Ligand SMILES: [Zn+2]
């Protein structure tokens with residue numbers, strides 16, 4: 358079978374691997390759609406494990422089912438979560454599934470940018486979600502990224518009447534905007550250096566979208582009616598975004614590090630202001646199983662319309678081009694690899 362092997366952002370090769378063998382408790386997934394995530398092009402994060410088949414936003418059809426699998430049948434259309442929790446450690450029991458060691462160490466084989474994926478026992482048991490009839494595999498690609506956004510917004514208590522500022526209007530930022538809107542939050546604003554992304558932010562529900570130049574507080578006050586926000590969600594690793602977030606968060610507000618700078622890059626934080634103003638800093642990585650289930654139903658019901666976020670669909674043979682598009686950003690939002698599509 359064909360796979361896309363990541364060596365670096367500018368070197369993603371189409372190679373051949375045998376179709377994985379499946380054992381008891383496992384199934385083989387025929388991958389129909391596999392999204393490229395912003396984290397797939399974070400070289401500091403990805404190159405350390407390269408060469409490797411990436412891809413963790415995966416939906417497809419069950420091709421073959423091993424012995425001792427219950428409730429999953431050949432032909433089922435499913436989304437599969439790459440990371441699954443043990444559900445029994447102290448972190449899982451406290452609802453902190455993303456701190457679970459099992460969640461960090463589980464993955465499928467070889468990765469989503471492949472024509473077939475072996476879904477191990479744990480993912481077959483608790484990480485496989487059947488797609489409703491009306492949901493396409495392309496829509497299902499958004500289950501994982503939306504679930505990550507759901508978890509972050511849950512931790513940040515985003516809800517009716519709360520003002521939100523999103524720094525970075527890529528796919529994650531736009532999902533944050535859509536979800537914040539759906540939850541009745543507002544006003545909602547976005548900051549992005551790219552004009553196309555600012556346009557997208559407005560299309561996806563932002564009241565204002567401004568460029569990070571000059572006095573950001575002033576441009577936000579002019580366009581959005583406020584220069585202080587109850588929640589500031591940082592969806593870019595740029596250090597300047599964190600500095601802006603700390604300045605623009607309102608008293609008793611929350612700064613959410615949805616993305617992070619590279620390791621070794623330090624962010625300056627004036628803790629005394631956080632202390633006096635009751636501010637908090639929240640980080641959010643990955644998603645819990647309940648977030649995945651909720652994401653699926655929000656997409657299925659149309660409450661979070663994801664189709665407009667798909668800008669490119671490419672066959673596996675053009676995966677390198679897909680990575681370049683995601684690196685470049687701008688107009689390209691969600692780039693979906695279709696491993697079964699002809700060249
Ligand atoms: Zn991701």
Ligand SMILES: [Zn+2]
Nearest residue numbers: 443446449457
């Ligand atoms: Zn656990």
